[in-house]
Amino acid sequence: MIEVFLPPPFVVEVFNLNEAVRISLAIFTSVVLVFVDTFLRVLVEARNFNLATNREITIKNTILAIIWRGWAPVEINGKIHRFLVSGKLRADMTKKLVKSYPWLFLLSFILLTLPDVDIPMLGRIDVFLSTLLYLVPIMVELASIVENMIELEFVESIWFKRAMNLVKELIALVKSIKDAIK
Incomplete structure:
Protein backbone atom coordinates (compact mmCIF):
# COMPACT_ATOMS: atom_id res chain seq x y z
CA MET A 1 0.00 0.00 0.00
CA ILE A 2 1.29 3.45 -0.89
CA GLU A 3 0.78 6.16 1.67
CA VAL A 4 0.71 9.79 0.67
CA PHE A 5 1.91 12.25 3.27
CA LEU A 6 0.80 15.85 3.13
CA PRO A 7 3.43 18.50 3.81
CA PRO A 8 3.35 20.20 7.20
CA PRO A 9 0.78 23.00 7.45
CA PHE A 10 3.39 25.76 7.61
CA VAL A 11 4.77 24.68 4.22
CA VAL A 12 1.33 24.90 2.66
CA GLU A 13 0.81 28.36 4.15
CA VAL A 14 4.26 29.70 3.27
CA PHE A 15 4.64 28.51 -0.33
CA ASN A 16 2.12 29.36 -2.98
CA LEU A 17 1.84 26.30 -5.20
CA ASN A 18 1.28 28.36 -8.36
CA GLU A 19 4.45 30.34 -7.78
CA ALA A 20 6.44 27.19 -7.04
CA VAL A 21 5.25 25.73 -10.36
CA ARG A 22 6.24 28.95 -12.15
CA ILE A 23 9.71 28.84 -10.61
CA SER A 24 10.05 25.18 -11.63
CA LEU A 25 9.06 26.09 -15.19
CA ALA A 26 11.60 28.93 -15.13
CA ILE A 27 14.29 26.46 -14.04
CA PHE A 28 13.35 24.11 -16.89
CA THR A 29 13.27 26.98 -19.40
CA SER A 30 16.66 28.22 -18.21
CA VAL A 31 18.22 24.78 -18.60
CA VAL A 32 16.85 24.47 -22.15
CA LEU A 33 18.09 27.97 -23.00
CA VAL A 34 21.54 27.16 -21.57
CA PHE A 35 21.74 24.13 -23.89
CA VAL A 36 20.65 26.23 -26.90
CA ASP A 37 23.16 28.94 -25.94
CA THR A 38 25.94 26.36 -25.54
CA PHE A 39 25.14 24.81 -28.92
CA LEU A 40 25.26 28.24 -30.58
CA ARG A 41 28.50 29.07 -28.74
CA VAL A 42 30.07 25.85 -30.05
CA LEU A 43 28.98 26.85 -33.57
CA VAL A 44 30.57 30.28 -33.04
CA GLU A 45 33.82 28.69 -31.88
CA ALA A 46 33.81 26.28 -34.86
CA ARG A 47 33.25 29.25 -37.17
CA ASN A 48 36.08 31.18 -35.52
CA PHE A 49 38.35 28.14 -35.87
CA ASN A 50 37.54 27.87 -39.58
CA LEU A 51 38.23 31.57 -40.06
CA ALA A 52 41.52 31.35 -38.12
CA THR A 53 42.71 28.40 -40.20
CA ASN A 54 41.60 29.97 -43.51
CA ARG A 55 38.99 27.31 -44.22
CA GLU A 56 35.70 27.96 -45.94
CA ILE A 57 32.71 28.22 -43.66
CA THR A 58 30.70 25.29 -44.94
CA ILE A 59 28.55 22.74 -43.18
CA LYS A 60 31.22 20.07 -43.75
CA ASN A 61 34.03 22.20 -42.30
CA THR A 62 31.85 23.28 -39.37
CA ILE A 63 31.00 19.67 -38.51
CA LEU A 64 34.65 18.63 -38.86
CA ALA A 65 35.69 21.53 -36.62
CA ILE A 66 33.17 20.51 -33.96
CA ILE A 67 34.06 16.82 -34.10
CA TRP A 68 37.82 16.89 -34.66
CA ARG A 69 39.74 19.92 -35.88
CA GLY A 70 38.46 22.63 -33.52
CA TRP A 71 39.88 20.95 -30.42
CA ALA A 72 43.50 21.45 -31.48
CA PRO A 73 45.49 24.54 -30.53
CA VAL A 74 46.11 27.00 -33.36
CA GLU A 75 48.95 29.50 -33.58
CA ILE A 76 47.72 32.97 -34.59
CA ASN A 77 50.24 35.84 -34.76
CA GLY A 78 52.69 33.92 -32.60
CA LYS A 79 50.12 33.13 -29.88
CA ILE A 80 48.46 29.81 -29.23
CA HIS A 81 44.64 29.95 -29.32
CA ARG A 82 42.20 27.24 -28.35
CA PHE A 83 38.66 27.41 -29.61
CA LEU A 84 36.39 24.58 -28.44
CA VAL A 85 38.48 23.95 -25.34
CA SER A 86 38.77 27.60 -24.37
CA GLY A 87 38.87 28.44 -20.68
CA LYS A 88 36.31 31.19 -21.18
CA LEU A 89 33.73 28.76 -22.56
CA ARG A 90 34.19 26.40 -19.60
CA ALA A 91 34.23 29.24 -17.07
CA ASP A 92 31.01 30.73 -18.44
CA MET A 93 29.22 27.39 -18.23
CA THR A 94 30.43 26.78 -14.68
CA LYS A 95 29.43 30.28 -13.63
CA LYS A 96 25.95 29.89 -15.06
CA LEU A 97 25.10 26.36 -13.95
CA VAL A 98 26.88 26.23 -10.60
CA LYS A 99 27.28 29.73 -9.23
CA SER A 100 24.70 32.22 -10.52
CA TYR A 101 21.48 30.56 -11.58
CA PRO A 102 20.95 28.12 -8.70
CA TRP A 103 21.34 30.95 -6.19
CA LEU A 104 18.86 33.12 -8.05
CA PHE A 105 16.29 30.32 -8.06
CA LEU A 106 16.90 29.55 -4.39
CA LEU A 107 16.47 33.23 -3.49
CA SER A 108 13.31 33.27 -5.58
CA PHE A 109 11.89 30.41 -3.48
CA ILE A 110 12.99 32.12 -0.27
CA LEU A 111 11.35 35.40 -1.27
CA LEU A 112 8.00 33.63 -1.37
CA THR A 113 8.23 33.31 2.42
CA LEU A 114 8.09 37.07 2.87
CA PRO A 115 4.92 38.49 4.39
CA ASP A 116 2.09 39.13 1.96
CA VAL A 117 2.20 42.89 1.50
CA ASP A 118 0.17 44.37 -1.35
CA ILE A 119 1.51 47.37 -3.26
CA PRO A 120 -1.08 49.06 -5.51
CA MET A 121 0.82 48.96 -8.83
CA LEU A 122 2.92 45.82 -8.26
CA GLY A 123 0.64 43.43 -6.39
CA ARG A 124 2.12 41.26 -3.69
CA ILE A 125 5.71 42.31 -3.15
CA ASP A 126 6.98 38.80 -2.36
CA VAL A 127 5.58 37.41 -5.62
CA PHE A 128 6.85 40.43 -7.58
CA LEU A 129 10.41 40.09 -6.24
CA SER A 130 10.37 36.32 -6.69
CA THR A 131 9.20 36.70 -10.29
CA LEU A 132 11.85 39.32 -10.94
CA LEU A 133 14.59 36.99 -9.67
CA TYR A 134 13.54 33.90 -11.58
CA LEU A 135 13.19 35.83 -14.83
CA VAL A 136 16.79 37.13 -14.67
CA PRO A 137 18.41 33.86 -15.90
CA ILE A 138 15.90 33.58 -18.74
CA MET A 139 16.58 37.14 -19.91
CA VAL A 140 20.35 36.66 -19.64
CA GLU A 141 20.20 33.47 -21.70
CA LEU A 142 17.98 35.06 -24.34
CA ALA A 143 20.42 37.97 -24.63
CA SER A 144 23.33 35.54 -24.93
CA ILE A 145 21.51 33.55 -27.63
CA VAL A 146 20.84 36.74 -29.60
CA GLU A 147 24.54 37.70 -29.24
CA ASN A 148 25.61 34.32 -30.61
CA MET A 149 23.10 34.59 -33.46
CA ILE A 150 24.48 38.02 -34.34
CA GLU A 151 28.01 36.64 -34.31
CA LEU A 152 26.93 33.76 -36.54
CA GLU A 153 25.21 36.29 -38.82
CA PHE A 154 21.83 34.55 -38.42
CA VAL A 155 20.11 37.88 -37.87
CA GLU A 156 20.71 38.77 -41.50
Whole structure:
Protein backbone atom coordinates (compact mmCIF):
# COMPACT_ATOMS: atom_id res chain seq x y z
CA MET A 1 0.00 0.00 0.00
CA ILE A 2 1.29 3.45 -0.89
CA GLU A 3 0.78 6.16 1.67
CA VAL A 4 0.71 9.79 0.67
CA PHE A 5 1.91 12.25 3.27
CA LEU A 6 0.80 15.85 3.13
CA PRO A 7 3.43 18.50 3.81
CA PRO A 8 3.35 20.20 7.20
CA PRO A 9 0.78 23.00 7.45
CA PHE A 10 3.39 25.76 7.61
CA VAL A 11 4.77 24.68 4.22
CA VAL A 12 1.33 24.90 2.66
CA GLU A 13 0.81 28.36 4.15
CA VAL A 14 4.26 29.70 3.27
CA PHE A 15 4.64 28.51 -0.33
CA ASN A 16 2.12 29.36 -2.98
CA LEU A 17 1.84 26.30 -5.20
CA ASN A 18 1.28 28.36 -8.36
CA GLU A 19 4.45 30.34 -7.78
CA ALA A 20 6.44 27.19 -7.04
CA VAL A 21 5.25 25.73 -10.36
CA ARG A 22 6.24 28.95 -12.15
CA ILE A 23 9.71 28.84 -10.61
CA SER A 24 10.05 25.18 -11.63
CA LEU A 25 9.06 26.09 -15.19
CA ALA A 26 11.60 28.93 -15.13
CA ILE A 27 14.29 26.46 -14.04
CA PHE A 28 13.35 24.11 -16.89
CA THR A 29 13.27 26.98 -19.40
CA SER A 30 16.66 28.22 -18.21
CA VAL A 31 18.22 24.78 -18.60
CA VAL A 32 16.85 24.47 -22.15
CA LEU A 33 18.09 27.97 -23.00
CA VAL A 34 21.54 27.16 -21.57
CA PHE A 35 21.74 24.13 -23.89
CA VAL A 36 20.65 26.23 -26.90
CA ASP A 37 23.16 28.94 -25.94
CA THR A 38 25.94 26.36 -25.54
CA PHE A 39 25.14 24.81 -28.92
CA LEU A 40 25.26 28.24 -30.58
CA ARG A 41 28.50 29.07 -28.74
CA VAL A 42 30.07 25.85 -30.05
CA LEU A 43 28.98 26.85 -33.57
CA VAL A 44 30.57 30.28 -33.04
CA GLU A 45 33.82 28.69 -31.88
CA ALA A 46 33.81 26.28 -34.86
CA ARG A 47 33.25 29.25 -37.17
CA ASN A 48 36.08 31.18 -35.52
CA PHE A 49 38.35 28.14 -35.87
CA ASN A 50 37.54 27.87 -39.58
CA LEU A 51 38.23 31.57 -40.06
CA ALA A 52 41.52 31.35 -38.12
CA THR A 53 42.71 28.40 -40.20
CA ASN A 54 41.60 29.97 -43.51
CA ARG A 55 38.99 27.31 -44.22
CA GLU A 56 35.70 27.96 -45.94
CA ILE A 57 32.71 28.22 -43.66
CA THR A 58 30.70 25.29 -44.94
CA ILE A 59 28.55 22.74 -43.18
CA LYS A 60 31.22 20.07 -43.75
CA ASN A 61 34.03 22.20 -42.30
CA THR A 62 31.85 23.28 -39.37
CA ILE A 63 31.00 19.67 -38.51
CA LEU A 64 34.65 18.63 -38.86
CA ALA A 65 35.69 21.53 -36.62
CA ILE A 66 33.17 20.51 -33.96
CA ILE A 67 34.06 16.82 -34.10
CA TRP A 68 37.82 16.89 -34.66
CA ARG A 69 39.74 19.92 -35.88
CA GLY A 70 38.46 22.63 -33.52
CA TRP A 71 39.88 20.95 -30.42
CA ALA A 72 43.50 21.45 -31.48
CA PRO A 73 45.49 24.54 -30.53
CA VAL A 74 46.11 27.00 -33.36
CA GLU A 75 48.95 29.50 -33.58
CA ILE A 76 47.72 32.97 -34.59
CA ASN A 77 50.24 35.84 -34.76
CA GLY A 78 52.69 33.92 -32.60
CA LYS A 79 50.12 33.13 -29.88
CA ILE A 80 48.46 29.81 -29.23
CA HIS A 81 44.64 29.95 -29.32
CA ARG A 82 42.20 27.24 -28.35
CA PHE A 83 38.66 27.41 -29.61
CA LEU A 84 36.39 24.58 -28.44
CA VAL A 85 38.48 23.95 -25.34
CA SER A 86 38.77 27.60 -24.37
CA GLY A 87 38.87 28.44 -20.68
CA LYS A 88 36.31 31.19 -21.18
CA LEU A 89 33.73 28.76 -22.56
CA ARG A 90 34.19 26.40 -19.60
CA ALA A 91 34.23 29.24 -17.07
CA ASP A 92 31.01 30.73 -18.44
CA MET A 93 29.22 27.39 -18.23
CA THR A 94 30.43 26.78 -14.68
CA LYS A 95 29.43 30.28 -13.63
CA LYS A 96 25.95 29.89 -15.06
CA LEU A 97 25.10 26.36 -13.95
CA VAL A 98 26.88 26.23 -10.60
CA LYS A 99 27.28 29.73 -9.23
CA SER A 100 24.70 32.22 -10.52
CA TYR A 101 21.48 30.56 -11.58
CA PRO A 102 20.95 28.12 -8.70
CA TRP A 103 21.34 30.95 -6.19
CA LEU A 104 18.86 33.12 -8.05
CA PHE A 105 16.29 30.32 -8.06
CA LEU A 106 16.90 29.55 -4.39
CA LEU A 107 16.47 33.23 -3.49
CA SER A 108 13.31 33.27 -5.58
CA PHE A 109 11.89 30.41 -3.48
CA ILE A 110 12.99 32.12 -0.27
CA LEU A 111 11.35 35.40 -1.27
CA LEU A 112 8.00 33.63 -1.37
CA THR A 113 8.23 33.31 2.42
CA LEU A 114 8.09 37.07 2.87
CA PRO A 115 4.92 38.49 4.39
CA ASP A 116 2.09 39.13 1.96
CA VAL A 117 2.20 42.89 1.50
CA ASP A 118 0.17 44.37 -1.35
CA ILE A 119 1.51 47.37 -3.26
CA PRO A 120 -1.08 49.06 -5.51
CA MET A 121 0.82 48.96 -8.83
CA LEU A 122 2.92 45.82 -8.26
CA GLY A 123 0.64 43.43 -6.39
CA ARG A 124 2.12 41.26 -3.69
CA ILE A 125 5.71 42.31 -3.15
CA ASP A 126 6.98 38.80 -2.36
CA VAL A 127 5.58 37.41 -5.62
CA PHE A 128 6.85 40.43 -7.58
CA LEU A 129 10.41 40.09 -6.24
CA SER A 130 10.37 36.32 -6.69
CA THR A 131 9.20 36.70 -10.29
CA LEU A 132 11.85 39.32 -10.94
CA LEU A 133 14.59 36.99 -9.67
CA TYR A 134 13.54 33.90 -11.58
CA LEU A 135 13.19 35.83 -14.83
CA VAL A 136 16.79 37.13 -14.67
CA PRO A 137 18.41 33.86 -15.90
CA ILE A 138 15.90 33.58 -18.74
CA MET A 139 16.58 37.14 -19.91
CA VAL A 140 20.35 36.66 -19.64
CA GLU A 141 20.20 33.47 -21.70
CA LEU A 142 17.98 35.06 -24.34
CA ALA A 143 20.42 37.97 -24.63
CA SER A 144 23.33 35.54 -24.93
CA ILE A 145 21.51 33.55 -27.63
CA VAL A 146 20.84 36.74 -29.60
CA GLU A 147 24.54 37.70 -29.24
CA ASN A 148 25.61 34.32 -30.61
CA MET A 149 23.10 34.59 -33.46
CA ILE A 150 24.48 38.02 -34.34
CA GLU A 151 28.01 36.64 -34.31
CA LEU A 152 26.93 33.76 -36.54
CA GLU A 153 25.21 36.29 -38.82
CA PHE A 154 21.83 34.55 -38.42
CA VAL A 155 20.11 37.88 -37.87
CA GLU A 156 20.71 38.77 -41.50
CA SER A 157 18.93 35.68 -42.78
CA ILE A 158 15.45 35.84 -44.27
CA TRP A 159 13.84 33.48 -41.73
CA PHE A 160 15.10 35.58 -38.81
CA LYS A 161 13.64 38.75 -40.33
CA ARG A 162 10.31 36.96 -40.83
CA ALA A 163 10.34 35.78 -37.23
CA MET A 164 11.03 39.32 -36.00
CA ASN A 165 8.16 40.68 -38.12
CA LEU A 166 5.89 38.01 -36.63
CA VAL A 167 6.92 39.04 -33.10
CA LYS A 168 6.26 42.70 -33.93
CA GLU A 169 2.83 41.85 -35.33
CA LEU A 170 2.05 39.78 -32.23
CA ILE A 171 3.03 42.69 -29.96
CA ALA A 172 0.84 45.04 -32.01
CA LEU A 173 -2.07 42.59 -31.72
CA VAL A 174 -1.68 42.35 -27.94
CA LYS A 175 -1.54 46.16 -27.68
CA SER A 176 -4.68 46.53 -29.80
CA ILE A 177 -6.54 43.98 -27.65
CA LYS A 178 -5.34 45.76 -24.51
CA ASP A 179 -6.52 49.12 -25.87
CA ALA A 180 -9.89 47.62 -26.88
CA ILE A 181 -10.40 46.30 -23.36
CA LYS A 182 -9.73 49.73 -21.84
